[in-house]
Amino acid sequence: MLKISVNKLDELFAAIAEKQTLYIPVDREVGIAEYKKWEKGMEMSKALNTVRSAKDFFFPQTENLVDFRKEGKNIEVIDIREESEDFVIFGVRACDARSFTILDKVFLVEPVDSYYKNRRDHGTVVTMACTRPAETCFCGVFGIDATEPEGDAVCYNDGENIFFKAHSEKGQKFIDSISSLLEEGDTSKLDEVQAKTREILKKLPLANLSTDSFGGDKLMENFNSDKWGELSQSCIGCGTCTFVCPTCQCYDIRDFDTGHGIKRFRCWDSCMYSEFTRMAHGNNRNSQLERFRQRFMHKLVYFPSNNNGEFGCVGCGRCLSKCPISMNIVKVMKALEVK
């Protein structure tokens, strides 16, 4: 397999960045990794994952959709869409890579979301196989192999070398573009590392979390469960879980009066918020119980119901780490599980 020494990462990044914008995970401060545009001298984070997920690249927290300008009785509609630049996201984990497939099912079905598609078309996702999964990881529960991530191209790190494999045309193009830096390498050490990681994956505390009680056909029993009250009682109704979640995709569209015209923007929204999807017909979710239930029903029942059984969670574990009161999808699944 083609490889490069880990000591030559700087050269590699420079070569990628010469052709297109490159984003890599870096440590903003101790414990806070985030994707940043690569600049010379930047060091790739050793953290397992970024605090914010990689969905931001395709579905940013806020974006302008269209501008309006009013003159007299005429309203001019200004299309502000521009072709995205080509970019590479390097070091995406298997969970986040799968989240793109899930987001695609929302944004790329008819009517196609042209804003999302624009960025998706121009982005090359280069994933990195995991070697040190955390106790909060449970991607395997959703059929994701952390040692064999999806993505346009995938990298494997055996501690000394990084190996490359293409999964798509875009990924092959990416590898071709850096081929002068790569050489054929022996994968025997990598095979060992992969085998060791697979052993760890089997031993993860959440490895045997069951999804049997969930899915599109388990609607009423889950919706009517008497567990929701207890599960949601300490939820403080913040949006942390939804905003760090790689698959949460709900948004709001608003108009902003700049004083010189109107900007119509969209921004992430959270089903945990009190005014989420308030509608004139009146049956809003007025209690935190209903809002809380919505989030988990969406991931575990409604999404699979609409998408051939695929769950709307990738087991990245971000909500497990970040919820202010440590309530999360794992606790919900265990409480609702029918034994």
Place this chain on the structure above:
Amino acid sequence: MQETMIKRAKELLADGTVSRVIGWKKGEFAYDTTPAVFETAEELDRDFAFDDFTAANVSKYLVKESRKEGKILAFLKPCDTYSFNQLIKEHRVIRENVYIIGIPGGPKLDAEKIKAKGITGILGIKNENYTLKIETLYGTETMPFYEAICGKCESCKSKKHVIYDELIGEDGDILDSNRFDTVEKLENMTAQERFDFWREQLSKCIRCNACRNVCPACTCEKCVFDNPKSGIENKAASDSFEENLFHIIRAFHVAGRCTDCGECSRVCPQNIPLHLLNRKFIKDINELYGEYQAGADTVSRSPITDYTPDDCEPSVVHERGVE
């Protein structure tokens, strides 16, 4: 301690003093306890937890819980009692419906600080003579206890319970904390340096509202920022300065009412030191109006809402603003 608490809670449930108990519930891992309400002895035996990771302040839940039927037993740490007292003062909790047992405070631990050391795959955490022995999927790791304590416990202001019906363990004292040290550092910066510091910190905000929602001083039924009719509802920042303003406005709103419980910084997923904004207000109040600790009692007037002839003149803003 946990056993004593469970035993006492069961007694109070059994003799009808209370009908519910608020405390913390065991999690999936060694560190992820969740605030929870218990109604039976069985639930307490099965799930109740009180350990190094019960940092969450349960006082704010009592706004709602004290309005339900029957009395609730609340286990409050010293810092939590200040929040509860402040809520009494603001008529947000019904004192008679809460039976308070004061329990010892921290220092509590923050799992994120353990993980930030690169310790991952955590299966168990033991405190052995203030060295943490951490069992992980990758072997046993150790680290000093004090390097993993919650930010809010690093500058603990008090071990004294300011309100309780009974105590488990001995009551402590108000501490001579170092909590204004960082504020002083910020004050000694130039205006530009300070501006840059806050811009850098606040630019991390993802507007999840965890700081506001967890804050025991933020108990408005409907926050203006959530109210579509307020005209200033905002789910998204229209420019890069708006998040900054959100936090500054919130700090103003809780000024004189913030007890410095530190929950805002504890819950921030982006590690923004939000408590420093509040501490600046507390420090200013102390200096300009005399020592004042919100939540220390339930009757005194807050300097911000009370006029006395000795109050500082508005010109202080100008005088202190000079570089």
